[in-house]
Amino acid sequence: MITIENLTFRYNGSLVHALQNVNMQINSGEFVLISGKSGSGKTSLCRVINGLIPHFHGGMISGTVNVDGLSPIDTSPGIMSTKVGMVFQDPENQLVTSDAGHEICFGMENLAFPHDLITERLENVLEMLDISHLRNRPFREMSGGEKQRVAIASVLALRPEVLILDEPTSELDPEGYNKILSCLHFLNRELGLTVIVVEHRLDRFIEYADRLIVIEDGQIILDCPARLAMAEHGDCLQSCGIGLPPVVQLHQKLKERGALLASVPLSVDEASRVFKEVFNKPLSIITDNNGVTGSVPAVEMDGVSFYYSKGIKAIDNVTLRIDRGEFVALMGCNASGKTTLVKLANGLISPDTGTIKILGQNASNNTVAELAASVGVVFQNPGDHLFTDTVEDEIAFGLKLRGLSAGQIMERVNAMLCRFNLEHCHGRSPHDLSMGEKQRLALASIMAYNPPVLLLDEPDRGSEERARQYLISMLGDYSSTGNTVIMVTHDVELVAGFAGRVIMMDKGKIIFDGDKHEVLPESMLYSPQINRLVKRYKHQGVSSKFLTADEVVNAIK
């Protein structure tokens, strides 16, 4: 289906090759997972396959590419669109019209399909993806997962042989990505569509993938069947900053201890067979309850409600107390009120009823700028935060507001640059940085002045495993010095590994609040892989509170 030989590519104005001597072959009907850290060249590879490189992005390209008999290098992306469908990361940025019907027709109209054919394909694709009910609903009223399915439908209407998805689930909540996963699985297994997914998280996709390709610095460093990659190339993956799925980690760790196990499992279902012997006896969890839950409150909310203009409750009678030194994960589906809660805590919006106290002070007595001294917030999109001319100014901004001397500021800025691995960005404009660098800079600009309460709204979105681990350990250190860290995230596996306390929200209410071992097993959508595994052995006396591979390994000892 796709053959790439000796492909080398460099973007205009760039000195390094985005892709270097890439050779690869993808067969019809395969489900291929392409992984690698951000900036490794995986997106560029996709762009080559559908002709956006070189036709849209320009640059210097050499080598040959063949997709079902056509060369995308010599064929316009328009013609290629009937061979290769491409779905992008952010659903909001790829929808041209304002409802599903128009969006699905867009491509077919561009290729001048006759009216009857459009009618047929439109009905067909709506049914195929089970989105007929969304047909006339405006995008404004759809969830991210629904929008992403419309985006998939809009490229499938052109009947491509290959479907490429560039991090299709990174903007979605668990409900959204589960829908996308089953949809892709159906397209690949039932309809025989070739599916290529670019993703640095393996746990969601690996069980459906036939093959895993890993790219590092523009070169393919691993290309083998998914199971083989998990069984034998775990070290290689980890050295590229790619995290292994928890069930694979468990397999690896038990094997190291000499356990006799069948071949590596890729899903919870497989794992439940592979680890049958391990869980055939009662196991109870050993929790090291050294949570330094202080007794000094940092954030207190009492009966807080907040309404949208039309009387819709965004926050519904929330009462909570978070102490100094706590590291809390705030979870819940999109539109459950997490971001609204963050905005209430730093005074961007005021509650309609109830009171909010920050470090014992009533929040409504202060302006947002005054509150910023005690509450630092890092929002989802790092580009929103950055407004000065250079990376240094960005970090210095908060320090200047607090009246530090020039020498102190300089010292602090340099320390932050070093700590966040931004030294090489010295003197550059924040807007020219890569996504990962922007994320680190946004965080550095807040952490530089040590706000006692640090709120983060999905700070790890789109970053690879190693970067997330680093972020988490840094935040852990920060909270252990008496600061409060509250992090909004969808990443269940990450939360399973750190945090003491988890607060789960739904429809503006707090539905669970407590230790992660109590909260996560309660939630269907938010239980980590290992937890879903151990629950199957409940009847054997295995505690259903395990969340990570390490916890299981420690308990077996």
Added chain:
Amino acid sequence: MPQSINSYQDKDTAIHHFNPVVKLVWAGSIVLLAMLVDHPVILALLFLSTIPVVAVGDIWRPWAVIMQIALWMGVVVVIINSLASPGGSHLLWQSGFSLPVIGYVKITLEAVLYGLFMAVRLMAIISAFSVITLTVSPDELLSALLEMRLPYKTAMMAALSIRFVPTMFDDAARITDAQRSRGLEMDKGNKIKRLVSRSTVLSSLLSVSLERTIQLAESMESRGFGNTAKRTHYYRVTFNRFDIIMLVLLFVMLAAAFYFLLSGDIAFEYYPSLNGFDLNVSGIVMSIVLMSVLAGLVPIAWLGGDKHNDNH
């Protein structure tokens, strides 16, 4: 999600369901006439005839926000015109000193009135435009512009720019939140100071929007945008009896207006002194025809009833 007030209002009214092509011709007629006619009474009528449409379209609130801005622009027009236009025979005030280049500043009644009616003209045009932006969805606009034989890429550009207005306002709100959270003081000081402190929002907005544009272009390109010279259009605007009647009425009215304009029956002079305020018989006939045709959009839209497009 709350609906943003600066863009298409998704509502279920006769005006929303009315044929977008006819609405565009209606708004175009108002804009054209507002630019050609000088007579204050007719200018006022042009503005007034948009009000029933706003009322039935249930777009008062966003319309009022837009008109508030238009009103401020009008005030600026009146002030500038009063100060800068020395013509006119009724002197209201003269400066006791002479300024370099300009000389004595004279304010005449005629200049003030001229500015005032320029402002009315502006409000009529903006009101007609806002009816279009608030009651025609970007998808309908695209279909309508294509029906009017506009080149495809131009029509697409117009539709896209309207489609992304609310997105940009969301972006701006998010960026403002993020920057205020960093301690950027935006609540204190006078209006000008606040405006200046928000300039950083603009630079971030520009960068965020550029990124969005590139991604959107990629997505369009990979679905064959601009691939063939001839493109098919699945969603067509369909015309019923009432749409045709309204179109005919609009064109007859425009023809009549041109006749009266050329004949000089509704001519009006501001300088040196106001002349032609009293309308003669044909002027009055003209005003009545104009008003009833333009405001006639409302009953015709009611009669036209059902959804106009989505028939394919």
